[in-house]
Amino acid sequence: MTENYRNRFLREVEANVEQGEWVKMCIQCGACSGSCPLGKFWDHPPQEIFMMIRAGKRREVLTTDAMWLCTSCYNCNVRCPRGLPITHIMHGLAHYAKRQGLVPANQPTAKFARKFWDNLMTKGRVNELKLGLSLPFLNGFGQGLKVAMKNQKLGMSMLKARRMNPMEILGGHAIKDLSGFQKAIKKAEELENTRVVS
Ligand code: SF4
Ligand code: SF4
Incomplete structure (x- = not known):
């Protein structure tokens, strides 16, 4: 592809x-x-997303819900005749949209990721x-409470069977070098942000 055909967004x-x-x-x-098992639920399947990128549709691509629904099943990856790492590109686009502050409001995968x-x-x-x-509270306190009440019995059984440690509710233990870990992540974020091309 010559330079002329590579638009700014691509x-x-x-x-x-x-x-x-x-x-x-x-x-x-x-x-x-x-x-793609989720294809019919999407605004734009991967093929369309790639076409839109090549057409320079920046806002449409980065604000779509599409790449947030990818479940990493890798069906597309193994079937692509050109060997595109589609799964990684979809997650990469979601990540980039997040860095650009363009995630659709109330997007559930983004809320879970946060x-x-x-x-x-x-x-x-x-x-x-x-x-x-x-997790049940992601969609509001009222709904969370309903789910919690419904699962009350299951929770008690798990407690009795020691499948849940109630001390974890108070926060649980930290890793040995928490501040070192946090510093490393912060540095990685800084490096990532220096890559942004506007
Ligand atoms: S990995 Fe590919 S096939 Fe699977 S959900 Fe994601 S885009 Fe669809
Ligand atoms: S399978 Fe590969 S080449 Fe075919 S549309 Fe999807 S990404 Fe493009």
Whole structure:
């Protein structure tokens, strides 16, 4: 592809999105979209997303819900005749949209990712009990309470069978070098942000 055909957004994707340099290799055969189990739920399947990138549709691509629904099943990856790492590109686009502040409001995967991240950063490890208990509340306190009441019996059984450690609710233990871990993540974020091409 000559430089003339590489629009500004395609170059931005190539520079900032994980495996974004592969987008230009897509031949629009449709094998990825046809084999994606979630395809029919999406605004835009991968094939269409790649076409939109090449057409310079920056806002439409980065604000779509599409790449947030990818479950990493890798069906598309194994079927793409050009060997595009589609799964990675989809996650890379979601990540880039997040860095650009363009995630659709109330996008559930993004909300879960935020919870997971905050949980991880607090102690340097994921507190599964706290994370699990917080999930029903992602869509509001009222709905969370309803789910909690419904699962009350199950929770008590898990406690009795020692499948849950109630001390974890108070925060649980941290990893040995928490501040070292947090510093390393902060540095990685700084390095990531220096890659942004506007
Ligand atoms: S990895 Fe994602 S985009 Fe690819 S087929 Fe699976 S869900 Fe669809
Ligand atoms: S399978 Fe590969 S080449 Fe075919 S449309 Fe999807 S990404 Fe493009």
